[in-house]
Amino acid sequence: MNNNAIIPGFDEEKDDSLKIRLEKISEIENCVVLYLNGYIDTYNSSFFQKRVSKVVESGYTRLVFNCGALNYVSSTGIGSFTAFLKTVKPKGGDVVLLEIQPKVYEVFQLLGFSQFFNIKDSLADSIQFFKTSGTEVKSEVFPKIFACPICSKKLKATKAGRFRCSECKTILAIDNNGQVFLG
Structure with a gap:
């Protein structure tokens, strides 16, 4: 076609x-x-x-x-x-x-x-x-508790976006599905 x-x-x-x-x-x-x-x-x-x-x-x-x-x-x-x-x-x-x-x-x-x-x-x-x-239902994803992929510190994300790990200062991104990326 x-x-x-x-x-x-x-x-x-x-x-x-x-x-x-x-x-x-x-x-x-x-x-x-x-x-x-x-x-x-x-x-x-x-x-x-x-x-x-x-x-x-x-x-x-x-x-x-x-x-x-x-x-x-x-x-x-x-x-x-x-x-x-x-x-x-x-x-x-x-x-x-x-x-x-x-x-x-x-x-x-x-x-x-x-x-x-x-x-x-x-x-x-x-x-x-x-x-x-x-x-x-997107609200089931957040808040999400996860481990920093670099230092393993437990972190909490309330919504999708970019933020810095409080322990190692690595910039992370979390998408709407709760997947975490270096960012």
Whole structure:
């Protein structure tokens, strides 16, 4: 199935530096996978934003970005992902990043954005996330007691975010699911 069959007029504009292929996920309402191939930087980020805005305007609010063939994202590109998240969240949607390359993930981490996104390893994990995200009770996760991964001090997190270990001063991040990362 081609992109125009999913969203009429999607392929009217093209950019050789970033190719986007769409795949509708029929088992999840308003869900689409965007396969990204190439890179996202200052020069093509407006193209990227226009294409994804067209997807959201067509009613898709559950976006899975398959980043397996995305070999570079600048801070401007990460800003685009953040804008999409802000657009779809109020509509009951969400953004999942899939098969993210280590060097691309590093940029998300360096800029402190990795904690805001749902990052999954497979399409099946992404589909499962959207199947359960409507029924999950987030309040069960917090407050969470956990051990610092560096010094093993017992810590308590009342909500998702970044903070410093009171013992060893390591910066940690905890996501909405209660997973702890160095951050």
